[in-house]
Amino acid sequence: MSETIAGSRRGANVEFRQVGMALPRIDAPGKSHGKTRYAGDHVMPNMLHAKVLRSPLASARLRRIDVSKARELPGVACVLTREELSGRLAPTDIAGQTGRKRLATDQPILVNDRVRYQGEPMALVAAETVVIAERALELIEFDLEPLPGVYDPFDALKPGAPIVQGTDNVVAKYKVRKGDTEAGFAAADVIIENTYCTQFIEHAFLEPEVGLAWVDENEVINIRVSTQVIEHFRFIADAVGVPHNKVRILGSLVGGGFGGKEDVTVEIYLALLAKATNRPVRLCYTREDSFFGHGKRHPFTLTHRTGFTRQGKITAWKVDMTADAGGYVFLSPYVLLYATVAAPGPYRVDNLHVDARAVATNNMFTSAFRGFGAAQACIAHEQQMDEAAKTLGIDRLELRRRNFLRTGDLIATGVPIESAVWSDECMTRAWEALGERTPDDGPIKIGRGVAAYQQSYGRITWLHDTSEAWVGIEMDGTVVVRSGVTDIGAGQVSALAQIAAELLGVHLTDVAVYNSDSSTTPLAGTTTATRALYMTGNAVRLAAEAVRERLLRRAAQEFEVAHGKVDMADNRVFVADHPERSMALKDLVAVCASEGVHRSELVMFRAPFTGEIDPETGQGRVHPDYTYGAQAVEVAVDTGTGEVTVLKSVGAHDVGLAINPDAVAGQIEGGAAQGQGYALSEELRYEQGQLTSTSFSEYLIPTAMDVPEYKAIILESRSGVGPFGAKGIGEPALTPVAPAIANAVADAIGVRIFDLPITPEKVVNALQRLGN
Amino acid sequence: MNKTKQITLLINGRTHRAAVPANETLLETLRGLGYFEVKSGCEKGDCGACAVLVDDEAVDSCLTLTWTVKTQRVTTVSGLGTIEDPHPLHTAFIERGAAQCGFCTPGLIIAAESMLRNDTRDPSLDDMRLALSGNLCRCTGYTKVFDAVTAAARVVREEGGPK
Numbered sequence A: 001m002s003e004t005i006a007g008s009r010r011g012a013n014v015e016f017r018q019v020g021m022a023l024p025r026i027d028a029p030g031k032s033h034g035k036t037r038y039a040g041d042h043v044m045p046n047m048l049h050a051k052v053l054r055s056p057l058a059s060a061r062l063r064r065i066d067v068s069k070a071r072e073l074p075g076v077a078c079v080l081t082r083e084e085l086s087g088r089l090a091p092t093d094i095a096g097q098t099g100r101k102r103l104a105t106d107q108p109i110l111v112n113d114r115v116r117y118q119g120e121p122m123a124l125v126a127a128e129t130v131v132i133a134e135r136a137l138e139l140i141e142f143d144l145e146p147l148p149g150v151y152d153p154f155d156a157l158k159p160g161a162p163i164v165q166g167t168d169n170v171v172a173k174y175k176v177r178k179g180d181t182e183a184g185f186a187a188a189d190v191i192i193e194n195t196y197c198t199q200f201i202e203h204a205f206l207e208p209e210v211g212l213a214w215v216d217e218n219e220v221i222n223i224r225v226s227t228q229v230i231e232h233f234r235f236i237a238d239a240v241g242v243p244h245n246k247v248r249i250l251g252s253l254v255g256g257g258f259g260g261k262e263d264v265t266v267e268i269y270l271a272l273l274a275k276a277t278n279r280p281v282r283l284c285y286t287r288e289d290s291f292f293g294h295g296k297r298h299p300f301t302l303t304h305r306t307g308f309t310r311q312g313k314i315t316a317w318k319v320d321m322t323a324d325a326g327g328y329v330f331l332s333p334y335v336l337l338y339a340t341v342a343a344p345g346p347y348r349v350d351n352l353h354v355d356a357r358a359v360a361t362n363n364m365f366t367s368a369f370r371g372f373g374a375a376q377a378c379i380a381h382e383q384q385m386d387e388a389a390k391t392l393g394i395d396r397l398e399l400r401r402r403n404f405l406r407t408g409d410l411i412a413t414g415v416p417i418e419s420a421v422w423s424d425e426c427m428t429r430a431w432e433a434l435g436e437r438t439p440d441d442g443p444i445k446i447g448r449g450v451a452a453y454q455q456s457y458g459r460i461t462w463l464h465d466t467s468e469a470w471v472g473i474e475m476d477g478t479v480v481v482r483s484g485v486t487d488i489g490a491g492q493v494s495a496l497a498q499i500a501a502e503l504l505g506v507h508l509t510d511v512a513v514y515n516s517d518s519s520t521t522p523l524a525g526t527t528t529a530t531r532a533l534y535m536t537g538n539a540v541r542l543a544a545e546a547v548r549e550r551l552l553r554r555a556a557q558e559f560e561v562a563h564g565k566v567d568m569a570d571n572r573v574f575v576a577d578h579p580e581r582s583m584a585l586k587d588l589v590a591v592c593a594s595e596g597v598h599r600s601e602l603v604m605f606r607a608p609f610t611g612e613i614d615p616e617t618g619q620g621r622v623h624p625d626y627t628y629g630a631q632a633v634e635v636a637v638d639t640g641t642g643e644v645t646v647l648k649s650v651g652a653h654d655v656g657l658a659i660n661p662d663a664v665a666g667q668i669e670g671g672a673a674q675g676q677g678y679a680l681s682e683e684l685r686y687e688q689g690q691l692t693s694t695s696f697s698e699y700l701i702p703t704a705m706d707v708p709e710y711k712a713i714i715l716e717s718r719s720g721v722g723p724f725g726a727k728g729i730g731e732p733a734l735t736p737v738a739p740a741i742a743n744a745v746a747d748a749i750g751v752r753i754f755d756l757p758i759t760p761e762k763v764v765n766a767l768q769r770l771g772n
Numbered sequence B: 001m002n003k004t005k006q007i008t009l010l011i012n013g014r015t016h017r018a019a020v021p022a023n024e025t026l027l028e029t030l031r032g033l034g035y036f037e038v039k040s041g042c043e044k045g046d047c048g049a050c051a052v053l054v055d056d057e058a059v060d061s062c063l064t065l066t067w068t069v070k071t072q073r074v075t076t077v078s079g080l081g082t083i084e085d086p087h088p089l090h091t092a093f094i095e096r097g098a099a100q101c102g103f104c105t106p107g108l109i110i111a112a113e114s115m116l117r118n119d120t121r122d123p124s125l126d127d128m129r130l131a132l133s134g135n136l137c138r139c140t141g142y143t144k145v146f147d148a149v150t151a152a153a154r155v156v157r158e159e160g161g162p163k
């Protein structure tokens, strides 16, 4: 269920014909009929099958690795280890990063000496069949000498702890010093202090990592792969040792990403094996491989100290946070930065003090995951607000209202928020949409919770982000968009088509989008950081506007009216005041073509570029803009069994403008489910670095049995920096969900569980403590 | 030794002769024959991405040995209808925005179709929850899936039964 509440759109001097419509996405028929070919649905003649040998230990030294028996096995084409790779490194940084260099801790492609986490790759095999490749893995002999490991970030910070990365295991640090926190706490009537913990989370995209690589007649390594980032081709080329223009990445529609396909996954292995064997090679992870094969969501420990006046005004806020980065750096510094920026949430805090650190351990490495640090920050600040409301005796919504940021206020990093801040409207509508409160029923206690957030969209401004798109109109009046953007399931590609359709006066089905091929489509940047619509949507808008402008100019001549008097819709061009004076779009295109009018445009859209924030104060611009919204939930807690059921869950978000309201609602509903798993059932448990849950029967994501019918409320302030005033919604949809549920559980049972997930066992224990 | 024999399979109304080893799963056979709409998400019976109809029942093809279905009709999501002549579930999933990444979609449509064929033509939310409980979806939160199945069930009912 969803509803759209338009803001300034009503007053806007624009009548949309395609944008804003809940049209079926252009990728929907293929997906529903089973015709969509994902990266794993391609085969080639003479193709080999690859497998990866992983370390069973989390902290060890690789003494010896002997692959001679594996090589002798009939059907094995190639086995690669450190011998062949001679220390080659795989980059772990963001693709296309142009900012400052950071702690250089790239990962050996295959273990060279040290093993830093369980599952670290030690050898690659390519064989005639998957079965032979698996058999070959079993024939590889190796000696691993166990080394003392460290499995908790706080242990890793202690003097004398085993060093996993750098000199002290600290892979990144951020701080904020804003205002005068001491004075702020002195002015406080009440000070609330609590520590909140979050867990390792698995992306659990349904399509495991997969790719197919081949070397073509020009010595180009082609890789068709499930990825969020085709621009990894540069990293892959560097890792393999070929020029950047000799690696081509072809994306496919991606079977779910959520950040888990933001880093390189199978690409380098495929490139190495295809190059070594000169044959096509396919590598498809099993589900178990996938649990070991990509970085997880960071567990955070967040200690919050917040001062309030009796009236509920925040006087000072101090946050200390520690994130577990696992065995390698990957995107931990950026995740930590996002968490730092989001530390005080959507609230105005004049006196703010944040200390944040990401610490290496011998756990699985952690990296990007939808919400990217801001989700963990929200879990803490929103529970803290509820704890404060309880202590102050102020209504939870009212306390938030008294502190919400307003447009023009300074956010945590000291820059003003320029777009609309509709936190209050979103929170109020989400709460009202819960409707009548379900009554308690004996041991079943009902509780309600709300959470608000601030989440960025667009990349860090000192990464100097750009996105390119090409838009052209064909001789028959159909439209083509070319852009490297990857579509990870949220409808990224269809939104581009909808924008082009709007501006060129055609229907959505008249637009074809060719995307995600590094050899032919203009590079659009990553589908990460809730940036695809903002960045590439703007590029498509600008390109389509340029083509539109030229077509309309020529049409005005044709109709002998002033430029600006002509419009286009429904595949026709017409005089705005006299729509009967019209011509078919394709006839206009024919005229333009015969006169050499340029019918296409290539555009680069640039995000705002800044320098880095001040490292001592954390003040400065970090992101292009922010999305605001809220989640409200109602839960039932069985006080006998400790089981929590989500009865109602409503997300209300100001998305600026919904290009496709159905797609936006889909993000909000899907985020509600992911956030619910985060709050209640999902946890990757590492015991001494050893993962204990490696399948979907142990790692429990929400099923159809677990979910209510989610409700999405879409607000449109038209104030964002995306096309037509859009903001981003991909990550924001998830961010407030888990804390809203945690707050609802606390509301139901009168006691808070400070560490996620809120399992039945923890609920029962908490109730027992309360009883004593 | 793993025995292989020639068997005849009836898939989406087409007859295939194939040499199939005794331990080959229906998932492997189907994908090997080019039915790529049958997805592999876990190969352990946990996710439902590989679901197909065997006669009228949805089964996880990753847990089904091909030899065991050789006398039955196997139907994948593409066997339910075509772009020109779609099944009501295809249409409803498209129109209701029930597919995001789409990787779970073939399995979900098969599970829903099995429910409808078992005469649950007016499914309640709980009927749908139960029927789809073996199919994981990480993108949609199932809300639009429930919408789509409800809409398709209405069409099927009005048309007088599943096709």
Ligand code: FES
Pocket (backbone or CB within 6 Å): B039, B040, B041, B042, B043, B044, B045, B046, B047, B048, B049, B050, B051, B060, B061, B062, B063
């Ligand atoms: S692949 Fe068969 S249930 Fe997951």
Ligand code: FES
Pocket (backbone or CB within 6 Å): A206, A255, A256, A489, B098, B099, B100, B101, B102, B103, B104, B105, B136, B137, B138, B139, B140
């Ligand atoms: S649509 Fe992606 S898993 Fe269901």
